[in-house]
Amino acid sequence: MIERHASVVVQTFVRVLTPLAQLFALYVLAFGHYSPGGGFQAGVILGATYILLALAFGRDILDRKVNQPVCVALGAAGVLLYALTGVAGMAGGGTFLDYSRLPLPVTPVRARYFGILFIETGVTLGVAATLIILFCRLGEQESNR
Amino acid sequence: MNYPYWVAVGLLMLGLYTMIAHRNLLKKAVGMTIFQTAIILFFLLLAVKRDASLPIVSGADVDPARFMNPLPHALMLTAIVVMVATSGVALAILIRLYARYGSLEEDVIAERVASDEADPA
Amino acid sequence: MRAHLPILPVLLPLVGALLQPLVGLASRHAAWPLAVATAAATAAAGIAGLLDVLARGTRRYSVGGWAPPWGIEVVLDPLSAFTVCVIAVVATLTLLAGGPSARATYEGEEPTYYSLTLLLVAGLLGMVVSGDLFNVFVFLEVASISSYALVASGGGPALAAAFRYVVLGTIGASFYLLGVGCLYALTGTLNMADLAARLPAATGSPLFGGGIVFMVVGLAVKMGLFPLHGWLPDAYTRAPAPVAAVMAPVATKAAAYVLARVLLYVIRPEGLPVGTTLAWVGAAAIVAGGALAATQVDARRLLAYSSVSQMGYIALGLGLGVQDALVGAYLHILAHALMKAALFVALAAAVLDGRGPTLRALRLGSRMPITGACAVVAALSMIGVPPAAGFFSKWYLLQGALAAGQPILAGAILGGSLLAVVYMYRFTEAVWFGEPRAAGGPPEAPMPLLVGLVALAVASVAVGLGNAALVSNVLGPAAAGVGR
Amino acid sequence: MSELILAGLLVLLVLLAVVAVRAPDLLLAVITLGAYGFVMSLIWAVMGALDVAFTEAVVGAGATTVLFLAALLRTSRRRSPAASPLRWVALAVALGTGGAVLGVTSGLPRWGDPTSAPATHVSPRYLVRTLSETATPNAVTSVLADYRGYDTLVETTVIFTAGLGCWLLLTPRRR
Numbered sequence: 028m029i030e031r032h033a034s035v036v037v038q039t040f041v042r043v044l045t046p047l048a049q050l051f052a053l054y055v056l057a058f059g060h061y062s063p064g065g066g067f068q069a070g071v072i073l074g075a076t077y078i079l080l081a082l083a084f085g086r087d088i089l090d091r092k093v094n095q096p097v098c099v100a101l102g103a104a105g106v107l108l109y110a111l112t113g114v115a116g117m118a119g120g121g122t123f124l125d126y127s128r129l130p131l132p133v134t135p136v137r138a139r140y141f142g143i144l145f146i147e148t149g150v151t152l153g154v155a156a157t158l159i160i161l162f163c164r165l166g167e168q169e170s171n172r
Numbered sequence: 173m174n175y176p177y178w179v180a181v182g183l184l185m186l187g188l189y190t191m192i193a194h195r196n197l198l199k200k201a202v203g204m205t206i207f208q209t210a211i212i213l214f215f216l217l218l219a220v221k222r223d224a225s226l227p228i229v230s231g232a233d234v235d236p237a238r239f240m241n242p243l244p245h246a247l248m249l250t251a252i253v254v255m256v257a258t259s260g261v262a263l264a265i266l267i268r269l270y271a272r273y274g275s276l277e278e279d280v281i282a283e284r285v286a287s288d289e290a291d292p293a
Numbered sequence: 294m295r296a297h298l299p300i301l302p303v304l305l306p307l308v309g310a311l312l313q314p315l316v317g318l319a320s321r322h323a324a325w326p327l328a329v330a331t332a333a334a335t336a337a338a339g340i341a342g343l344l345d346v347l348a349r350g351t352r353r354y355s356v357g358g359w360a361p362p363w364g365i366e367v368v369l370d371p372l373s374a375f376t377v378c379v380i381a382v383v384a385t386l387t388l389l390a391g392g393p394s395a396r397a398t399y400e401g402e403e404p405t406y407y408s409l410t411l412l413l414v415a416g417l418l419g420m421v422v423s424g425d426l427f428n429v430f431v432f433l434e435v436a437s438i439s440s441y442a443l444v445a446s447g448g449g450p451a452l453a454a455a456f457r458y459v460v461l462g463t464i465g466a467s468f469y470l471l472g473v474g475c476l477y478a479l480t481g482t483l484n485m486a487d488l489a490a491r492l493p494a495a496t497g498s499p500l501f502g503g504g505i506v507f508m509v510v511g512l513a514v515k516m517g518l519f520p521l522h523g524w525l526p527d528a529y530t531r532a533p534a535p536v537a538a539v540m541a542p543v544a545t546k547a548a549a550y551v552l553a554r555v556l557l558y559v560i561r562p563e564g565l566p567v568g569t570t571l572a573w574v575g576a577a578a579i580v581a582g583g584a585l586a587a588t589q590v591d592a593r594r595l596l597a598y599s600s601v602s603q604m605g606y607i608a609l610g611l612g613l614g615v616q617d618a619l620v621g622a623y624l625h626i627l628a629h630a631l632m633k634a635a636l637f638v639a640l641a642a643a644v645l646d647g648r649g650p651t652l653r654a655l656r657l658g659s660r661m662p663i664t665g666a667c668a669v670v671a672a673l674s675m676i677g678v679p680p681a682a683g684f685f686s687k688w689y690l691l692q693g694a695l696a697a698g699q700p701i702l703a704g705a706i707l708g709g710s711l712l713a714v715v716y717m718y719r720f721t722e723a724v725w726f727g728e729p730r731a732a733g734g735p736p737e738a739p740m741p742l743l744v745g746l747v748a749l750a751v752a753s754v755a756v757g758l759g760n761a762a763l764v765s766n767v768l769g770p771a772a773a774g775v776g777r
Numbered sequence: 778m779s780e781l782i783l784a785g786l787l788v789l790l791v792l793l794a795v796v797a798v799r800a801p802d803l804l805l806a807v808i809t810l811g812a813y814g815f816v817m818s819l820i821w822a823v824m825g826a827l828d829v830a831f832t833e834a835v836v837g838a839g840a841t842t843v844l845f846l847a848a849l850l851r852t853s854r855r856r857s858p859a860a861s862p863l864r865w866v867a868l869a870v871a872l873g874t875g876g877a878v879l880g881v882t883s884g885l886p887r888w889g890d891p892t893s894a895p896a897t898h899v900s901p902r903y904l905v906r907t908l909s910e911t912a913t914p915n916a917v918t919s920v921l922a923d924y925r926g927y928d929t930l931v932e933t934t935v936i937f938t939a940g941l942g943c944w945l946l947l948t949p950r951r952r
Contacts, residue, residue: 060913062228063827065921067253067933071835078843096318099944103314103408106937109930110308116358123300124926125358140912143922146929153933157940158840161260164947165267165847177882179787183794184471185875190798191460193867196856198803198848200456202810204463205841206794209817211467215474216826221896222889226825227916229904236901237891240825242916243900244477247427249832249921250932251470254434256836256844257939261438262459263848264943265445269452270852277857285450307934314941356927362899365927405945412938419931431931435938442942471878478885481898491898503881 041083048076056151060140066147070154077159081166089163098156098163105153112145176217183210195278197269201262208255212248219244298345299354299369301338302377302418303432306331310411317404325392328407332388332414336381339418343374347766353424361424362484368424372558372771376421376550376626380543383630383749384414387542387638390745391535393738394641398533399446406446410539413439417547426473427483429551430466433515437462440544444532454527461524465514472508475500476560485559496564505562508555509571515548518608519578522601526585529597530650534641537593541600542634546626549607553622556611557775572612576705578605583712592643592723593650595716596636599675602709603629609702610690618693619772620764621686627756628674628682635671635749639664639724642738642746656723664738665724667750672717672724674753677710682756689764779823786820803854807845814838828917 052072059065081089113124121128126142127135183206190203219241227242270276273284294301309331316323346352351370355361369377388410399406416436423429441462445455477483479500480491495501510521517525529541556567582602589595603625610622642664644650674681677688687706694703737743756763793816797809814837821830861867886893903916903924913919921929 059918059922060915062915063226063831063917065828065918067249068831068835071832071840075835075839075843095944095948096314099405099941100314100318102937102940103311106930106933107308107311107315109933110304110311113926113930114304117297121358122355123297123304124356124930126923126926127358136910136912139910139923143911143913143918143926146922146926150929150933153937157936160940161844161943162847164943165260165263165844166850174882174885174888176783176787176888177885178879179791181875181878181882182791184878185871186794186798188464188874189867189871191464191867192870193861193864194798195859195861196803197456198845198852199798199806199856200460201845202797202806204460205810206797206813208463208467209813209837211471211474212829213817213820214471215477216821216824216829217888218474218478218885218893218895219826220824220889221891224825224891226827227904228914229907229916230914232908234905234908236904237896239904239916241896241900242903242920244895245826245829245917246920246925247928248826248829249917250427250431250928252829252832252836253932254431254935256841257434257438257935258441258459258463259841260844260939261441261445261942261946262456263844264946265441265452265456265459267848267851268445268448268946269456272449272452276852278861280857281453285453289450311937357923357925359924363902364924402945402948405941409938409941409945412934412941415934428925428928428931431928431935434935435931438935438938438942442938442945445942446945475881477895479894481894481896481900483899487899499881499884501884503877503884506877 038083041079045076045079048072048079052076052151056147057144059147060143066150067154069147070151071158073151073155074158074162078162081162086166089159089166093159093163095160095163098160102153102156102160105149105151105156108149108152109146112142112149116142177214180210180213180217183207183213197266197276197278197281201259201266204262205255205259208251208258212251212255215244215248215251295345297354298338298342299352299367299422300356302335302342302381302422303367303415305335305338306411306415306418310408310415313404313408313411321401321403324403324407325395328411329385329389329392331411332381332385335414335418336378336385339374339377339381342369343378343767345369346371346374362482362487365428366424366484366486367422368485369422370771371767372550372553372623373421375623375767375771376546377418379627379630380414380417380421380546383542383634384539386745386748387538387634390638390742390749391538391641392741394538394645394742395535397645398535406443409439409443413443413540413544417543420547421550424485425483426476426485426488426555430470430473433466433469433548436544436547437466437515440540443536443540444528446536447531447533451531451533454524454531458524458528461514465511465521467511468507468514469511472504472506472511475504475507479504485554489559489561492560502565505560505565505567509552509567512548512552512555513574513608516545516552516608517601517604518574519581519601519605522578522582522604525601526594526597529600530591530593534637534644538634538637538641541596541637542630545600545604546630549604549611549626553611557614557619568612568614570612572609572699572702575605575607575609575612576702578602578608579705579709580712583709583716586716587712587719589716591650592640592720595720596633596640599713599716600633602712603633603675606687606690606706606709609706610693613693613697613699613702614775615693615697616772617689617696619775620768621689621691621693623768623771624682624689624760624764625686628686628753631749631753631756632671632674632681632683635667635746635753636675638742638746638749639668639671642742645738645742656726661737663743664746667746668724669721670750670753672721674757676713676717680754680757682753682760685757685760783820783823786816786823790816790820801856801858803849803856807842807849810845811838811842814841828915
């Protein structure tokens with residue numbers, strides 16, 4: 028199936044590119060307020076770095092680097108972070124997902140700004156973990172079923 | 173001129189035809205993607221305003237006619253995610269089907285399913 | 294908490310579903326109790342919401358603090374609160390009763406299974422309480438995608454059924470979305486209340502008719518309405534027994550509810566023959582589904598086709614649109630959910646005992662008298678024997694058809710009951726007199742299964758006995774003002 | 778000028794869709810579908826929907842292609858050339874639907890009309906007030922994450938549901 032790519036050039040390139048791509052994902056997440064992009068795109072980019080790794084170092088690296096049940100739980104935790112941000116708005120006296128009532132020491136409008144950042148972080152986590160699971164499962168070697 | 177909408181209609185028909193007429197399940201999945209993007213195209217065409225720019229605003233006194241309608245953009249971001257999620261599940265099912273029945277052709281699978289159901293092993 | 298009652302039926306199962314994989318890391322045995330507790334809390338919130346609505350009127354809840362139509366609102370009125378209760382209560386009982394069967398099917402994967410079923414419930418409830426057309430689409434997809442995966446998890450033949458379900462389900466959802474797009478292009482809004490206010494000025498446009506037709510066709514696919522029911526029989530027949538027990542009673546009901554909501558409360562297409570068409574298609578579904586059910590030898594397929602027939606009753610009532618017919622349709626949503634849940638749970642008990650799925654091998658009576666008796670109560674409700682709930686829903690539908698001056702449709706309702714006598718007689722006969730199997734194992738079904746099953750059967754009769762109170766307090770007000 | 782580019786891209790889009798559907802080799806079909814997604818993302822960019830373009834590029838052209846390729850690796854590239862008995866039904870359904878949609882499009886506002894209902898009702902508030910109400914200049918982000926944040930919560934739930942579904946389907950049972 029997907030085998031270890033022998034070329035040292037490719038492996039070195041991927042080794043350098045991976046952290047850069049992950050950094051870019053963080054940039055996309057943080058600057059979604061001002062420019063196109065946001066949590067979802069950041070999550071996909073973050074997840075895609077793992078495909079790069081698999082392409083360069085063989086699919087086995089995913090089995091070594093990724094604990095899949097934990098990855099599923101992380102995906103759930105991402106969505107949960109989103110939902111709990113909404114519940115925090117309820118705790119502050121607003122309706123569900125009312126970020127202006129988040130218990131933060133800032134003005135309601137700034138609180139909305141931060142609320143968006145929180146939920147986008149949750150989206151990134153949820154999407155990245157889910158995509159990694161998808162790639163791990165869909166790319167799995169033929170099993171004995 | 174409303175010609176861009178005609179492209180959406182064409183893609184819609186092509187996708188729908190493929191989903192029903194093609195016997196290969198992967199082709200059906202391809203048709204499904206085209207069908208869904210046709211509807212996304214339809215929505216996004218609604219967002220266009222002539223001579224308007226990206227919906228990223230600065231300063232006060234914003235004239236809404238000068239910016240694209242952001243609502244369909246936000247809706248279709250969601251629709252694209254739904255599209256890839258559906259594809260993911262469809263492909264997972266397809267992989268299991270191939271592992272079990274050794275084919276992606278609808279009629280071959282149907283035959284083997286029938287013999288499976290007659291004699292569940 | 295009262296302030297948040299409208300959102301709780303969505304929030305509770307969603308959070309419960311997300312907790313499953315996290316708790317699953319620590320213990321796999323907590324999954325089932327956690328799922329039942331989540332569903333029970335959701336049902337409690339739903340009942341509290343219904344009581345609140347009945348006491349103090351419709352509740353509108355602006356998610357995110359944004360007033361509609363800019364934000365998304367969640368609406369609890371008598372109809373949505375009632376439907377929430379139906380789905381949440383039935384899901385609680387089927388999750389409870391399905392536990393032993395799910396353990397046998399999903400050994401080691403229970404957290405994933407229960408997470409997906411709770412996501413299905415959250416999706417269905419989200420569709421019901423939503424006051425925004427696009428939001429309904431997104432929840433519809435949560436419910437659909439979890440259903441696809443749950444059906445496919447049966448492996449083998451279930452995979453083929455699930456792929457067909459994905460293709461047809463996607464066509465249905467996309468048609469719905471296209472209809473929403475037409476109405477959005479026409480009015481610029483997605484909020485149901487805002488749309489209802491702005492549409493009357495725009496009924497002349499082709500976008501109006503197109504929007505309605507695409508939405509109705511899409512929802513008809515999702516509710517398994519004949520002749521667009523192609524995905525349903527295989528999916529319900531081949532899905533694992535616990536999945537069928539959870540899905541079959543409620544999955545199509547949310548789509549039927551959205552159809553009612555859109556047609557009767559939002560769009561109200563007076564100039565177009567949508568209602569009449571729907572009523573006649575419903576009549577065709579009653580007869581065709583019943584006739585197909587009567588010829589089946591597989592018990593699950595028999596029940597699946599009976600679902601096609603029973604969804605026909607709901608469509609017929611919604612299409613007629615007169616007060617009694619609407620009450621009958623709403624009551625039938627409840628009655629059918631209860632009886633179909635009981636029947637699929639009884640089948641799950643048989644499968645657990647190594648019987649079925651063919652009618653010949655069913656024979657519950659001799660080894661499982663309580664399970665068998667409950668199945669028979671549900672079967673009598675399906676036929677429409679008083680005092681079971683199924684009698685009263687059909688009674689109201691019949692009244693409605695006569696009040697609307699449609700004797701042929703009334704005939705279809707009666708004919709459907711006659712067909713139900715045929716197929717349910719075959720089912721009941723199989724339950725009591727089928728081919729005996731070698732004895733072994735415990736004589737009755739496991740306790741949780743029995744508790745859930747008995748509760749469903751008792752509820753079927755209780756709803757029938759208490760139908761007058763239910764109709765005058767809940768369903769009458771829900772149908773008031775929209776009936777023709 | 779941009780209108781010409783758009784027209785060209787739309788023509789290219791249709792051609793790629795036809796190739797993806799007609800290709801006898803499934804690998805070719807999948808690769809063409811990736812190109813189709815890429816052209817689609819260019820179209821969104823030309824139409825001023827950069828956020829959608831970005832997502833389409835990473836999801837439509839990127840993730841979807843990878844998923845299809847992964848599926849292809851575990852199944853088969855070949856497909857049987859025999860025609861389906863359903864093709865006339867499919868043609869009738871497609872033509873009927875297409876005709877209906879085409880009939881409906883005659884009621885659409887003129888393309889790009891800044892006075893149409895979607896342009897004048899509901900949406901202007903997002904543009905006018907996104908800065909003062911959410912401190913977020915990108916109106917798409919504020920609609921997505923705040924005004925309609927409920928949708929986005931459910932959207933994230935959808936993708937998680939799909940991940941969970943694949944996990945359930947493709948993990949060998951431990952028994």
